[in-house]
Amino acid sequence: MENQTKLKVKKILGIILNVFLWMFVVFALVVTVVAVSANANKKSVPEIGGNCYLTVLSDSMNADKPDWVDKSKPSGFKENDLIIGKYIADNQDEIAKLQIGDIITFEYDIDRDGKIVSGEYNTHRIVDIVMDGDKVKFYRTQGDNYEYNHGATEEVYAARIIAVYTGRKIGGVGVIFTGLRKPAVFGFVIILPLAAFFVYELIVFIKAVLKVKNEGK
Numbered sequence: 001m002e003n004q005t006k007l008k009v010k011k012i013l014g015i016i017l018n019v020f021l022w023m024f025v026v027f028a029l030v031v032t033v034v035a036v037s038a039n040a041n042k043k044s045v046p047e048i049g050g051n052c053y054l055t056v057l058s059d060s061m062n063a064d065k066p067d068w069v070d071k072s073k074p075s076g077f078k079e080n081d082l083i084i085g086k087y088i089a090d091n092q093d094e095i096a097k098l099q100i101g102d103i104i105t106f107e108y109d110i111d112r113d114g115k116i117v118s119g120e121y122n123t124h125r126i127v128d129i130v131m132d133g134d135k136v137k138f139y140r141t142q143g144d145n146y147e148y149n150h151g152a153t154e155e156v157y158a159a160r161i162i163a164v165y166t167g168r169k170i171g172g173v174g175v176i177f178t179g180l181r182k183p184a185v186f187g188f189v190i191i192l193p194l195a196a197f198f199v200y201e202l203i204v205f206i207k208a209v210l211k212v213k214n215e216g217k
Contacts, residue, residue: 021197021200024193025194028193028194042089043089043162044118044119045087045105045121045162045163050086051084051085051087051166052084052085052086052087052105052162052163053082053083053084054082054083054085054105054121054123055081055082055083056077056079056080056082056083056123057079058079058148059078059079059145059148060124060143060145060148060149061076061078061124061125061143061144062076062077062079062145063076063143063144063145063146063148064076064144065144066125069101069125070101073101073125074103074166074167076103076143076144076145077169078171080172080173081169081170081171081173082169082170082171082173083123083168084165084166085105085123085163086164088161088162088164089161089162090159092158094164095158095161096136098129098139098164099126099129100127100128101126102125102164102165103123103165104123104124104125104126104141104156104162104163104165105121105123105161105162105163105164106121106123106124106141106154106156106160106161106162107120107121107162108120108121108154108160110122122141123165124141124143124154125141125143125144126139126140126141127140127141127142128140128153130155136158137157138155138157138158140153140154140155141154142154
């Protein structure tokens with residue numbers, strides 16, 4: 001009776017372990033697809049199926065939605081959130097639909113060294129649309145958090161626009177994706193455990209095959 005109980009517990013623990021292992025595999029594959037997708041578009045941002053997944057780099061949008069913003073427009077977010085935007089880079093029709101109150105992601109010289117490199121972007125709300133005749137000259141943006149930006153605004157031209165925020169986000173997850181974009185971290189956290197998992201499954205498979213053969217004898 002005691003042996004049967006031990007075998008039952010061992011079997012349950014094995015099932016739980018396998019569930020967690022396969023959950024990790026699914027997570028690792030999703031992360032891998034997202035990471036690889038960043039090299040598939042000209043803006044170098046993770047993009048799948050028309051949506052891009054971006055890490056919030058500061059608290060400049062961590063505030064209540066301004067009173068003047070239409071209720072149909074999304075609220076802000078905070079540092080390290082993972083936000084989901086609709087990828088509209090170079091899509092002139094989608095860019096032309098942008099309105100005051102929309103939140104857009106755009107290329108921005110974060111470190112103020114005079115040049116924009118891959119991964120440098122900002123996400124702020126459109127507060128004004130400056131026209132040049134019947135065409136948009138640029139969009140003026142600003143973060144919702146006045147204490148953070150002290151009223152500073154940015155002039156965003158169409159060529160710099162990456163995405164428009166959909167209002168969907170995952171709190172605190174962005175920092176994980178940022179870390180995993182580093183090759184060393186990605187290799188240690190994703191590639192190495194995946195390799196170990198497949199070796200483990202191969203060993204289990206071989207043992208199962210040998211057991212069946214022995215039972216047949």
